[in-house]
Every structure is written in C-alpha cells, then in structure tokens.
Amino acid sequence: MNLLAAVPGFTGNQTALSPVGPGAAHIEHTFSLIFWITSTVWLLVLTAVVIAVYRRRYTLEQMPPPERTTEASDRFAARAVGVSMGITVLLLFIMLISSFRTGHAIGTMNSEPQPLTIDVYGHQWWWEVRYPNPVPANIVETANEIHVPVGVPVHIHGTSRDVIHSFWAPNIQGKRDLMPGYDTDLMLQVDQPGYWRGQCAEFCGLQHAHMAFYIIAQPKDEFEHWLTAQAQSAPVPSDAQTQHGQQVFLTHGCVLCHTIGGTTAASRVGPDLTHLASRSTIAAGTLPNTTGNLAGWILNAQSIKPGARMPPNQLFGTDLQDLLAYLETLK
Amino acid sequence: MRASLSIPLVLLLFSAGCKREHRVFDPGALGSQIADGVAVSDVHAGGTQPKPSLAKYQESAYAASEGKRLYEAFNCVGCHQHGGGGIGPALMDSEWIYGSEPQQIYADIVQGRPNGMPSFGGKIPDYQVWELVAYVRSLSGQLPSDVAPSRSDEMPVAKAEQARKKEHAPDEYQQKIRRGKP
Numbered sequence: 116m117n118l119l120a121a122v123p124g125f126t127g128n129q130t131a132l133s134p135v136g137p138g139a140a141h142i143e144h145t146f147s148l149i150f151w152i153t154s155t156v157w158l159l160v161l162t163a164v165v166i167a168v169y170r171r172r173y174t175l176e177q178m179p180p181p182e183r184t185t186e187a188s189d190r191f192a193a194r195a196v197g198v199s200m201g202i203t204v205l206l207l208f209i210m211l212i213s214s215f216r217t218g219h220a221i222g223t224m225n226s227e228p229q230p231l232t233i234d235v236y237g238h239q240w241w242w243e244v245r246y247p248n249p250v251p252a253n254i255v256e257t258a259n260e261i262h263v264p265v266g267v268p269v270h271i272h273g274t275s276r277d278v279i280h281s282f283w284a285p286n287i288q289g290k291r292d293l294m295p296g297y298d299t300d301l302m303l304q305v306d307q308p309g310y311w312r313g314q315c316a317e318f319c320g321l322q323h324a325h326m327a328f329y330i331i332a333q334p335k336d337e338f339e340h341w342l343t344a345q346a347q348s349a350p351v352p353s354d355a356q357t358q359h360g361q362q363v364f365l366t367h368g369c370v371l372c373h374t375i376g377g378t379t380a381a382s383r384v385g386p387d388l389t390h391l392a393s394r395s396t397i398a399a400g401t402l403p404n405t406t407g408n409l410a411g412w413i414l415n416a417q418s419i420k421p422g423a424r425m426p427p428n429q430l431f432g433t434d435l436q437d438l439l440a441y442l443e444t445l446k
Numbered sequence: 447m448r449a450s451l452s453i454p455l456v457l458l459l460f461s462a463g464c465k466r467e468h469r470v471f472d473p474g475a476l477g478s479q480i481a482d483g484v485a486v487s488d489v490h491a492g493g494t495q496p497k498p499s500l501a502k503y504q505e506s507a508y509a510a511s512e513g514k515r516l517y518e519a520f521n522c523v524g525c526h527q528h529g530g531g532g533i534g535p536a537l538m539d540s541e542w543i544y545g546s547e548p549q550q551i552y553a554d555i556v557q558g559r560p561n562g563m564p565s566f567g568g569k570i571p572d573y574q575v576w577e578l579v580a581y582v583r584s585l586s587g588q589l590p591s592d593v594a595p596s597r598s599d600e601m602p603v604a605k606a607e608q609a610r611k612k613e614h615a616p617d618e619y620q621q622k623i624r625r626g627k628p
Binding site: 368382 | 519
C-alpha cells in the first residue's frame with residue numbers, strides 16, 4: 116500500500132494529507148487508496164459516456180431506427196454488465212478491507228504498554244493541558260500547547276469542562292470528541308519534530324473558530340528539560356517594577372480566575388499562567404504572544420474574541436506596564 | 447384579511463422573544479468599570495434620582511446563565527452551596543438579611559458583609575456583578591420565568607432555579623419577634 120502515491124497538492128501544516136505520525140499515516144493511506152480508485156473509476160465512466168455520445172450523434176431528421184438485438188449482442192451485453200459489476204464489487208471490497216485495516220491499526224495503538232499520559236480538557240474556548248505525576252508538586256499544567264517527545268507513543272486522556280469539543284491534530288491522528296462527564300482516550304505518536312497545529316473540530320459556541328492548539332514535538336531530552344522547567348514555580352520578581360506588577364496581578368480581577376505557581380493566585384477557571392512567557396501564542400492560538408497583544412488582551416479581550424470568558428480590565432497609571440513586565444518574567 | 451393581521455402579530459411575537467437572548471460581550475468603557483457604589487434605598491437626600499434600568503441583566507437569559515457560571519467560578523458555592531446555604535445563608539428562601547432588590551444584592555457582593563461575606567469590589571467588572579445578581583435572584587424565583595437557566599448541571603435540590611415559584615415576600619424580611627425570657 117506504500118506504493119500508492121499520496122494525494123498531491125496538500126503538503127504542510129494542519130492537513131490530514133501530510134501525516135507526521137503513524138495514526139495519521141494509516142488514515143492517509145486509506146484516503147489515498149479510495150481517492151485513486153474512485154478518481155480512476157470516475158474518469159473511465161466519464162470517458163465511456165463522452166465516447167458513446169460522440170460516436171452516435173444524430174439530428175432529429177436523420178434518426179436511424181433502433182438497432183435490433185440479436186442473441187449474440189444480448190450475450191455480449193450481459194457479459195459486459197456482469198464484468199463491470201464484478202469489478203465494482205471487488206473495488207468496494209478492497210476499500211472496505213483497507214478501512215478495516217486502518218481501524219484495526221489505530222485501535223491496536225491503544226494497547227501500547229507504557230505510554231506517556233497527558234490529560235487534555237476542552238474549555239470554551241481553550242485547552243487545558245496537564246502532565247500527571249505521582250508527586251503532586253511535579254504535576255505540570257499549561258494551556259493550548261502540548262509538548263510531546265518525538266517517536267514516543269502518547270496517551271491523550273481527554274474530557275470537557277463544559278460542552279462537547281473535539282480534539283483534532285490532522286497531521287498526527289484522527290479526531291476524538293471530548294464529552295463533558297465522560298473520559299475519552301486517544302493514542303498518538305509524532306515522528307517529526309515541529310509545531311503541529313490542531314483545532315477544535317466540534318462546533319462549541321461563539322469562538323469555536325478560535326480554539327486552536329499546537330502539538331510541539333521535541334527530541335526526548337529537550338522534552339524532559341522542558342517538563343522539569345515547567346514543574347518549577349514562577350520566579351520571584353526581582354526588581355521594583357515586576358514586584359509591583361505581581362501586586363497588580365494579585366489585587367485585581369486576574370487572581371479570581373488564573374493560577375501562578377508560587378503565589379497566592381490559585382484559581383482554576385482560566386488558563387494556568389505560571390509559565391505564560393514560555394508559550395508562543397495566547398488566547399488558544401488566536402494571537403502571537405507579544406507584549407502588545409497581551410496588553411490588548413488584558414484591557415479588552417472582548418474586542419479580540421467576543422464572548423470569550425476573559426472580562427475587560429481597567430488598569431490605571433503604570434499598572435498595565437508593570438503587570439506586563441511581570442508576566443514577561445514568567446518563563 | 448386574516449393573513450394581513452396574523453403576519454404582523456407573528457412578527458411581534460418574534461421581536462418579543464429576541465430580547466431574552468440579547469448578549470452584551472463588550473459593555474464598553476463604562477460598563478466594564480470596576481464595581482462602585484450603588485444606591486440601595488429609594489429614599490435620597492435632596493430629592494429622587496432616576497433609577498438605572500437593570501432590564502439588561504434581570505431580563506436576559508444569557509446574563510442569568512453567565513451569572514450561574516460565575517457563581518461557580520468565584521466560589522460562591524463554597525459557602526452558599528447551590529442556594530441551600532451552609533457556611534453562608536441560604537439564597538433560595540424568602541429570608542433576606544440585607545434585602546432582595548438587585549441593588550441591595552449588588553451592594554452585598556461589592557462591599558462584603560459582616561461574619562464572612564468577602565468583598566469583591568475592585569476585583570470583578572461591574573457587568574459580572576449584575577450577572578451574579580440576576581442569578582442569585584433567580585434562585586428564589588424573582589426573575590421572569592422565561593429568563594432563568596432551564597437546567598442545572600448540579601444534582602438538583604428540587605427543580606431548576608427558574609422553575610421555582612417566587613419565594614420572597616414583597617417587603618423586606620421582617621425580623622422575627624423572639625418570645626420568652628431574654
């Protein structure tokens with residue numbers, strides 16, 4: 116089946132036709148097989164129709180009488196129809212078997228002996244990501260960016276905190292719905308380092324379109340290094356500006372929804388901000404994580420992502436600048 | 447004749463239904479101001495002031511359901527439970543220590559109250575306090591019945607909030623007269 120050429124013209128990120136892991140590769144094989152079979156059949160049928168129409172063109176004035184059927188022509192017709200039907204059934208079975216094999220291959224991924232488990236929770240409209248650990252202090256919480264080691268089976272344990280979402284990173288694996296009150300499991304593996312974009316694939320409300328995530332595949336040692344760094348508390352602010360920024364965070368509305376490890380902020384409503392500055396985007400892949408975007412997001416998230424759960428905030432004097440300076444230290 | 451009459455009537459019906467789903471995402475600079483003082487009494491020094499209209503929150507199903515979400519998020523449940531009360535007083539009955547009017551509940555949330563109710567002033571934007579007020583009032587059936595959230599994600603104590611009958615007495619809660627020796 117590997118001899119089958121991939122469907123051309125669809126390389127790149129967030130496409131199921133350019134797989135970077137075994138899950139998506141299985142799906143892509145079946146897709147390519149069905150694509151080439153159905154395309155060929157469609158072209159053959161169309162060619163036959165065009166030839167038939169071309170060879171028997173008459174006007175209404177010079178219409179010949181219908182051809183008489185003979186025993187020989189009947190036999191030929193019966194044989195032709197029989198053979199076409201046989202080929203059709205055969206092709207359908209080839210596609211059916213390929214589909215079964217894909218389902219089986221993806222199913223057996225679930226029986227990997229000791230995968231790395233990551234918890235993913237869908238929220239309106241962002242992704243909560245948790246790396247469980249038997250030592251509670253080493254549990255890592257982040258949002259919208261899922262770091263995974265390359266070439267290692269990863270078990271995504273998912274559910275939803277509100278409505279039905281669907282977890283879909285097309286380059287890596289098929290989609291899986293996350294239901295409130297129901298746990299789902301998905302095995303995936305990424306064989307190529309890089310940023311692989313994914314998206315919520317089940318309409319979940321106003322900002323469904325702005326609910327993206329990234330799967331960041333790294334070599335194993337780089338991943339371990341990242342995980343250790345993420346398990347640390349946020350650094351204690353060292354200068355006057357960032358110290359004031361931390362006070363702004365802890366005395367304003369921020370503290371009611373967000374967590375920063377190592378401070379008294381520990382609410383679980385919004386994304387964990389302990390290592391905010393280490394992420395490349397904010398608002399579930401909506402904006403690059405720059406100071407300007409962060410400022411706009413804090414002041415009035417509703418003008419960027421109407422309906423998002425983040426309320427507008429009023430900050431006076433140097434409060435905003437100091438808060439931003441503090442948030443930038445959260446590496 | 448009948449069609450010419452019924453079409454405007456049906457349109458009128460639709461226009462009435464639109465209001466309950468009206469959503470304000472960006473309330474503007476004024477609406478998102480940090481919560482501040484609000485008059486809790488109808489009696490004013492130096493004459494009556496116009497009362498602000500609260501229909502935007504008290505008559506909006508969206509505001510009430512957002513209030514329900516925030517009630518959970520800001521841990522009101524920690525003390526008041528889902529209306530039944532525990533550490534804090536019950537919110538689903540007709541007894542209101544500080545009054546049942548929207549402005550009075552608003553003041554309770556913003557200012558805090560003795561014996562444990564924390565002040566949320568300076569933390570929550572104004573419009574979220576009003577959304578909370580709408581939901582809290584729905585717990586005792588004080589919102590129009592078409593507004594309240596229709597179902598509950600929690601184990602229902604009795605019926606969903608809005609399906610309840612109005613619990614509160616029209617006037618403020620009267621202190622019970624204690625009988626017997628002091």
